[in-house]
Structure formats: structure tokens, C-alpha cells
Amino acid sequence: MDPVAQIGQIRKKSLADSAILSRAVVDSFRKLNPRTMVKNPVMFVVEVGAVLTTIQLGWNVFHHAGQFGFGLQITLWLWFTVLFANFAEAMAEGRGKAQADTLRKARAETQAHRLRSDGNTECVASSKLRTGDIVVVTAGDFIPGDGEVIEGVASVDESAITGESAPVIRESGGDRSAVTGGTRVLSDEIKVRITSNPGETFLDRMIKLVEGASRQKTPNEIALNILLAGLTIIFLLAVVTLQPFAIYSGAPCWSRFSYV
Amino acid sequence: MRFGIANSTLFATVTTDASCGAVNSMHDSYTPLGGMVPLINIMLGEVVFGGVGAGLYGIFVFVVLAVFIAGLMVGRTPEYLGKKIESYDVKMAMLAVLILTFTILIFSAVSVVKPYGTSSISNPGPHGLSQILYTYVSSTGNNGSAFGGLNANTMWYNTTTAVAQLLGRFFMIIPVLAIAGSLAKKKTVPESAGTFPVTGGLFSGLLVSTILIVGALTFFPALSLGPILEHLLMNAGKVF
Numbered sequence: 001m002d003p004v005a006q007i008g009q010i011r012k013k014s015l016a017d018s019a020i021l022s023r024a025v026v027d028s029f030r031k032l033n034p035r036t037m038v039k040n041p042v043m044f045v046v047e048v049g050a051v052l053t054t055i056q057l058g059w060n061v062f063h064h065a066g067q068f069g070f071g072l073q074i075t076l077w078l079w080f081t082v083l084f085a086n087f088a089e090a091m092a093e094g095r096g097k098a099q100a101d102t103l104r105k106a107r108a109e110t111q112a113h114r115l116r117s118d119g120n121t122e123c124v125a126s127s128k129l130r131t132g133d134i135v136v137v138t139a140g141d142f143i144p145g146d147g148e149v150i151e152g153v154a155s156v157d158e159s160a161i162t163g164e165s166a167p168v169i170r171e172s173g174g175d176r177s178a179v180t181g182g183t184r185v186l187s188d189e190i191k192v193r194i195t196s197n198p199g200e201t202f203l204d205r206m207i208k209l210v211e212g213a214s215r216q217k218t219p220n221e222i223a224l225n226i227l228l229a230g231l232t233i234i235f236l237l238a239v240v241t242l243q244p245f246a247i248y249s250g251a252p253c254w255s256r257f258s259y260v
Numbered sequence: 261m262r263f264g265i266a267n268s269t270l271f272a273t274v275t276t277d278a279s280c281g282a283v284n285s286m287h288d289s290y291t292p293l294g295g296m297v298p299l300i301n302i303m304l305g306e307v308v309f310g311g312v313g314a315g316l317y318g319i320f321v322f323v324v325l326a327v328f329i330a331g332l333m334v335g336r337t338p339e340y341l342g343k344k345i346e347s348y349d350v351k352m353a354m355l356a357v358l359i360l361t362f363t364i365l366i367f368s369a370v371s372v373v374k375p376y377g378t379s380s381i382s383n384p385g386p387h388g389l390s391q392i393l394y395t396y397v398s399s400t401g402n403n404g405s406a407f408g409g410l411n412a413n414t415m416w417y418n419t420t421t422a423v424a425q426l427l428g429r430f431f432m433i434i435p436v437l438a439i440a441g442s443l444a445k446k447k448t449v450p451e452s453a454g455t456f457p458v459t460g461g462l463f464s465g466l467l468v469s470t471i472l473i474v475g476a477l478t479f480f481p482a483l484s485l486g487p488i489l490e491h492l493l494m495n496a497g498k499v500f
Contacts, residue, residue, distance in 0.1 A: 229354075
């Protein structure tokens, strides 16, 4: 499949892609691991609560104490909350990964016509290109990597990168000489000097961005986490102190194993 | 009941809405729900008038939180009076709210289960819980009024209410001063079309709901076993 169609397809990937979906379901259980959960303090507290209510539910069943239906309902709600949060996160990650895979495939399949010192061209994979290599790109070809036009004028379809559907003119000299890997030459022939090594191209950076490996939390996200963690502590305090108040109010002793 | 019901309740409401400890009647002698109103007023941080005197920092904490939440709702970096509200400010505001909650709830919880706490109660049952709650709410919340009815002149209450005052007053002021310092250092952002106006009804509503939600989240469980339960029992013909 040609890379432009592939890149175009990324945008069309539907929310309910079955492969991503089933993977996300598995991941949402795998993320229950406390070591992963602790990175998100609020959901970690919910998970701890879910484990505690489950233990207490088992205790109640074993000792025929408390109200089974009520305990079961609370337990299910808590587990559902944790699992759904994990699922939503796994979905976002899965979609990011799928997009990155498609982009990577598009990059790997592009062939380049490298200009040898004797004036002939040789066919190499675009991933073999190094800074300073000179490639010839003719009408219909993909530009194999980021570079600078050193000879010729061509109209280039940059829609894969910029979204602009009308072709743009790229020519040697001046400030319209830069071309990006993954775009397509529509007419004429140009010679391009490659200016980036594999792993540093625009496309590579785009892949990294989509994969989210190096994504940092925005300042507002951090502040929101602090707010939510604070509210969680407040609510924990309210619930924990409810027990002494209940003891004072004369709640029967077994109640601590049925109403938590 | 020297001043009659209307004057007494008005005074009680006003004195607990501001950080004023004067009373002209014993709040202990009110009906359960009547006694709950002064209790709630202080629990919310004595901010009903928008904070009088030093009470200004009480409402300021909630303003910071409300501005932050409003900013996130519209997807903009929140700002107040031209200053950006960032994670440090939110952290300090949360700390101030937490200290209030922590002091009141922990001290009350210990007092209701230990003999040295419960022995001071003059009316058993839910009313006793109200008495203990009021003691710590008033001393932590910088109010100073007494519910009456609780013998607070014991080793336990003298010590713990002193600690509660210390925490509720100074450990509240420290985070607020930290916010003030961090805001003063920031550059003023010029007002733009996207700035959330903090003078309109929308923001007022948001601020009020922030205060009520935080307050309800914190104290409703305790109140339900105190004044609310007492009210229900009173209607059922049981008085303490």
C-alpha cells in the first residue's frame, strides 16, 4: 500500500477497532497491578477500597453476617470504576501505538534513488540515508527523508504532513527549498540533499509524539491531580472518622464488617 | 432566652458567619437543626459574608479552587486578578482546606470514643456529638464561640482545643501566605476576551457550589449522626 494512503488511513481508524479494543480489555486488567496503579494516586485509593470491600464481602459470606446485596453492589461498583479508568487509558495508548505503527511502516517502505559519485543512481531503502546524501526524486516518487532541494523545481503534495490539499512549489535556493520525508513529488524532478539522519526526521518525531513515550504532563494536569488527591484525602478522613462517630452513636459491633 | 428567638438566632447566625465569637444565647439550647446552622456556618470556613477581617483568607482559598476549576472547564490556564493559578497555588489551597478538615474530624473522632472525651458531655446521644463537634469546629475555625453544655475545662479539652486553635489559625495562614507570595511574584497577564470574569453571577454560583461541595463532602457524615439524627429522634418524641 502506498504511504500516503496509509497515513490518510490513520485518521480514519475508528474508535471501535476490534484489535485495539480487545487489547485494551486485556490491558485494563493488567493495569490492576498495584505498582502501575500507584502512579495514579486517586485510582489507587479506589483499588485499595475495592480490595478491602471484596475481602469484607468474603468475610460476610463466610460468617453469614451483614447485608450481602449491599456489600456486593459496593464491591462491583468499585471494581467497575477502576477497570473502566484502566480501559479508557489502555484505549488511548492502543490507538497511539497503532498510529505510530502505520507511520513507521510508511517510512520503511519508501525507496530512495541515491546519486553515486559517478553520476548514476542506486536504489536504497530510505532508512539507509545519511546526512549529506543526495537523492533524485522524480514525479510520482516519495521524498525519502527531510532535506533541501539543491537542483530543480517541483510541485510537492504535502498533504500527509500539513493537511494542505493543494500542491506547493519547492525549488532550489531561497526559503522554499526545504522538503519533508513522506511527502510526494507530483511533477518534475528535483535533487535533494538529505539533512537528517534516520531516527531524527520529522516523521520520526511525529511517531514519538503519537506513541506518547516522552509525553510530559501539562502543568494544569499536575495541578488537577493535586486537587483530586486533596479531595480524596478529605473524603477518606470523613469516612474513617465516621466509624468512631458510629461507635459513639451505639452502632452494634458487627456493623464494622457490614457497612464500611 | 433573654432577647427572644428572633434576635438570638439572628445573632447566632451572624456571629458564626464571621469570625466573631460573641454570643447572646446558648447555642446548646437551640433545637437540633437550629444548633446545626451555626455549626455549618463555621464548618464552611466562616465565609458566608465573604470573609470578614482575617476571614478574608478563608474565602480566598475557595476562590483559588473555584477559579482553577472554572479555568479547566473552559480549557484555559486559570487566572485570577491577572495572576495565573498554577499547581503550587492549588497545592497550598488544598493544604489549607485539609488542615481544617483534619483537625476537626480527628480530634472529634478521638473524643467521642474515649472516656476522657465523653465524660464532659452534658447531654448523651447525638446531642453530645454536636457538642464535641462544635467545640473543635469553633476552636479550629477561628470562631471562639461556645456551644455550651460541654465541660471543656478538663485536661483533654484544654490541651486539644489549644492545639486545634494553633493548627486552625496558623497552619491555615501559612499556606495562604505562601499563595500570596507566589502570586505576588508572578507577572500580571493582561485581561483578554478569554479571561473568565470573576465578577458575574456565573462565578458566584461556581464559588458557592465549590464551598458547599467541599463542606458537604467533609462534614455531612458527621452532621448526619449529630444534629440531623437528633432532629429525627426529636420528631419521634425522644429528647436528650
